[in-house]
Amino acid sequence: MARKSGDSGERRTVADVSVLGLFVLAQFAAWEAAIRYFDIKPYVIPAPSAVAPQFMRNIARIYDYTLVTAFESLTGLGLAIVIGVPLALMVAFSPFLRRTLYPEAVTSKWCEDRVGADHRHRVRL
Numbered sequence: 001m002a003r004k005s006g007d008s009g010e011r012r013t014v015a016d017v018s019v020l021g022l023f024v025l026a027q028f029a030a031w032e033a034a035i036r037y038f039d040i041k042p043y044v045i046p047a048p049s050a051v052a053p054q055f056m057r058n059i060a061r062i063y064d065y066t067l068v069t070a071f072e073s074l075t076g077l078g079l080a081i082v083i084g085v086p087l088a089l090m091v092a093f094s095p096f097l098r099r100t101l102y103p104e105a106v107t108s109k110w111c112e113d114r115v116g117a118d119h120r121h122r123v124r125l
Contacts, residue, residue: 032049091105
């Protein structure tokens with residue numbers, strides 16, 4: 001049976017968005033209340049009421065930096081694809097590279113999992 005445009009499906013979506021909006025507002029209110037109640041200094045973490053005006057005052061700079069960060073992230077992803085995919089294919093289809101590079105990759109991943117990423121600089125193979 002087809003739904004009409006005013007069916008409960010649309011009301012549910014509006015309700016979901018409303019609940020999400022109220023939840024976000026409640027988080028900001030709790031943040032503001034915690035800052036005031038515990039007398040947390042602004043250099044530790046500022047209240048949302050102090051962050052919002054600074055955000056609006058610097059919105060052009062934030063936008064510019066967001067573009068730079070997005071460009072750098074996409075460039076890194078592109079380089080990883082351009083270098084990583086051919087390297088993976090070479091290792092997969094070359095018996096020599098499979099014997100030489102694959103064990104090194106597996107061992108380095110095993111050591112990272114066992115020791116942890118924080119201690120990666122201490123692992124010497």
